[in-house]
Structures are given as structure tokens and as C-alpha cells.
Amino acid sequence: MKKSSPIKENAKLQEFLNPVNDDYYGNLLLYVRSRSFLKDENVLEEALLEILQDILDAQENGETAEDYFGKQPKEIADDLLKEVPTSIKDGVHLVVAVLFVYALITVIPTLASPDALFDVGKLLIGSIYWTILAIIIVWQIGNDAYTTKRTFKKYLAIFLTIFFAILGISLSIFLDTSLTFNTEGLVGITIISVITVICGVFFLRQTDKKDLIPFIPVLLTAAIIGILYRIPFSQGFLISNFGKIIVAICMILSLISFYILLNKGMKNRRHE
DSSP states (O other): OOOOOOOHHHHHHHHOOHHHHHHHHHHHHHHHHTTTTTBBHHHHHHHHHHHHHHHHHHHHHHOOOHHOOOOOOHHHHHHHHHSSOHHHHHHHHHHHHHHHHHIIIIHHEEEHHHHHEEHHHHHHHHHHHHHHHHHHHHHHHHTTTTSSOOOOHHHHHHHHHOOOOHHHHHHHHHHHOEEEEEEOOOHHHHHHHHHHHHHHHHHHHHSSTTTTTTTHHHHHHHHHHHHTTTTTHHHHOOOOOOOHHHHHHHHHHHHHHHHHHHHHHHHHHHHH
């Protein structure tokens, strides 16, 4: 029988917490996971699961989590993070995940055009920018777990997060670099195929694929359209008025599929 992962086991056991303990453990969980970059995920999740089991045992004996662990959960969380070994592999995994999502959102749709230039410089700058911003946002979310007052620093952090997110979107739209090359014909087909295969391998290697499933219709639709645009036999049809309508309908249907699958996944998450 396959053993359940610590994360799934954690989610199941949290359902048995009373409201007070759920609030205590939920904040600790959020804080620790927000600072888990470059930490060994397996060791960290096993430690979090052990804390949860201790809280449940104390709960059965009529004690609260605060009675058992004390009134300074942040100190417990910081001590736990110090004990967890560093894992470059898990950090790289997170970076690759961000790059994967970024490629789905920007690169593939861009290549779904016969005249699009593949801007390698924009891809590299955007990837680095969004990876750093994602880490900062998650870090700030963890800070909020033990910040109850609406301080100036908190409002400033929210404002800066929104500002840099808008800046990142602007860079994705308006930034152009000289590191570009034409993606017409066989070159474009090869690039699209390689990126699609890489994304497919990444998807298959994930233990939890649910969060990535909504992106599949958009990826495959854009990839197929991009390849067909670069084949002379089908290119003539796709650039015609009727062909453009078909392409638009296909892209709209893929986005509708994305929305439906995303909502379905979020509903299923609530019941896990």
C-alpha cells in the first residue's frame, strides 16, 4: 500500500483540530512554509506533521496548542527552520516551477504566431524577475501570519507588491531585447516542440499534478496552432479570415477549459 505524503496526511489531520488550535497551527504552518525556500521539503513536512500530531494529542488531553507549545509560536517556527537542512535541489525545483508557469503564460502563446520573434533576452529577464518576486510575495505572506496590527510597514509591503507586479507585467508586454531570432518554418516548429516536450516531462515528474492540469489545454492549443502556422499547407488557411475565426474560437475554448479546470481543482482542494 502506497504511503500518503506528509503534506496530504497533514491536510487530513488538520480537520480534527478545534478552531483555537487550527488558528495556532495554521499560522505556524503558513509562516514555516513561506520560509522553506532552499530547505529540505521532506524533512520540513515531517517535522510539521510531528508538531500537528503533538497538538492533537494535547487536544485529546484538554490542552490547547498554546498550553503545550507556549505563547511564542514564531520562535518555535524559527528554531524549526534552523534545524532543517538546506536543500539546493528543492530550491531549484521551485525556480523551475516558476519558469514552467512563466513559459506557459508568455512563451507558448507568443509562438502561436508565424511572425513572432523569439525574444530570449525578455524570457531570461522575465524569468529572473518573476522568480524573485514570487519568493518575496510568499515571504511577505508568511510575515502576515504573526502581524496582527495594520502597521505602516504592512501597507507599504502591500503597495510595493502590487507596484512590482504591475511593473513585471509591463516588462512582459513592452520590453524588447536584441537577443531575438526568427521563429518561422522549421526553426519555430522545433522550438515549440522542444518547449512542449520539456513542459510535458516536467508535468509527468510531478507527484501532485492537480495544480498544473488547467494549463494543459492552453499549452496544447497554442502549440498546435503555432506549428500549423509554420506548415505551408495549413498556413494559407489559418491566415484567411475564416481561419482566424477558427483560431480565435480554439483559443477561447482553451481559456474556458482553463477556467473550468482551475475552479474544479480549487473546489477539490477544499475537500482534501
